[in-house]
Amino acid sequence: MTIDRDARGRRIVVRHTVDGRGPSGGPAMTDVVGRLIEITESEASIERRDGSLARVPLADVVTWKVVPDRPRRTRPASAFSADELSRITSRGWPAVVSEPLGEWELRASGGFTGRANSVAVHGDPGMELEDALAAVVAFYDEHGTRPRAQVVVGSDDERAFLDAGWGPGTGPRPGAIVQVADLAGEYRADSEARVAPTVDETWLRLYPRVENPAVAREVLEGPTTVGFVAIGEPAIAIGRVVVTGEWAGMAAVEVVPERRREGLGRRIVDTALAWAVDRGADKAYLQTMRDNTAALALYAPYGFAEHHEYRYLEPL
Incomplete structure (x- = not known):
């Protein structure tokens, strides 16, 4: 099996072994399709369509090939859920410190922007809410900042935090609207x-x-x-x-x-x-304050439309 080390930036499909046994009794395998970002002596880093990164040990690779560029836009921007888009936007503004809490993401960056200093609430934290909130508070205590959660307005997560005694944050930016457009x-x-x-x-x-x-x-x-x-x-x-x-x-x-x-x-x-x-x-997003009329006017001709709104909540 030949690994093309000159394929950086190209779209590839890699089949590799994973833990467990496959249907025939041999090693279990899975495929990763995406753009080759980096290749070292030991692993390949492949960016999937949603921006998530797969790191594949070269020792586990079974087949590897360059494939044609992906087809343009299989889903319009508006079809993505708020949870999906929250994960995508977080990858585009990565925190200095990022730790998973189940499917939530704990983020800390020395106070630089709310997005990089709040827990991104999407999916399941993998534990009871009371325990998850305690873990959030402990994380931000460790990093010397006030606990803060980024929640989608109108979501079940927002209601759960409010019911648990959290309320609007004290920072200068209470949240933002997220707009999307098809390019x-x-x-x-x-x-x-x-x-x-x-x-x-x-x-x-x-x-x-x-x-x-x-x-x-x-x-x-x-x-x-x-x-x-x-x-x-x-x-x-x-x-x-x-x-x-x-x-x-x-x-x-x-x-x-x-x-x-x-x-x-x-x-x-x-x-x-x-x-x-x-x-x-082939899709784009932006995040801005609802009262930032200049920004909204700038982006409107490009087809940007509101997708969802989020706000920051803190323990009261």
Whole structure:
């Protein structure tokens, strides 16, 4: 069996052994299909359609082959559940510390953004709610921050937390709406925009939420496929775009106050979406405050529509 080490970035299918016995009595096997992100001497990292990462030991590989690029969009963006989309958005804004609690995700990042410093509540925590809440409190006590949960508004999870004595958070951002769009048509990168794989000082200076640059960099640069868009030197407009599987995540579009209403934000978004489509994205999401009318107006022409809303809850 030949492993193509030059297939990085290509779509592959890998069959490999897993624990247990198969139907015929031999080793149990499973297939992984996705984009080859990295290959080392011992394992291959493969990104699935939803952005989740499979790490396959090369010693367990039975067959390996490059396959044609996946077909475009088998499900529209609006067909994904809030739980599915919550997992996808979390992969696009990864916390410095991430630990599973069943299907929940405990996230801590030194206070940089609510998304990276709250438990993402989706699925089953694998234990009784009372025990799960105690585990959440213990995790955030360990990391020196107030316990916080990100819950979908109107969900059973939100009701369970409220019934357990949790309430609206005390932070400056109580939550956000999540909007989605199917990427169709042409997106043209702006000739004056640049897209870098890492964030530089001028980009950070224009992003208003950075208190600890080292922590911010770790979160912002965390995904495998991420681009930092900027126009001007020094930058007068910026944005961040991430691709996880078939999804693009738009964030951090900022324009210096004296250059607003000149179309710079639109040029940033056009460039970011063109970059994302080139890397396999056919759907996109964004998260913004409901009262951020400027952001909502910027994204509306691209077909973004509200998918769900989340808010942060804390123990009262």
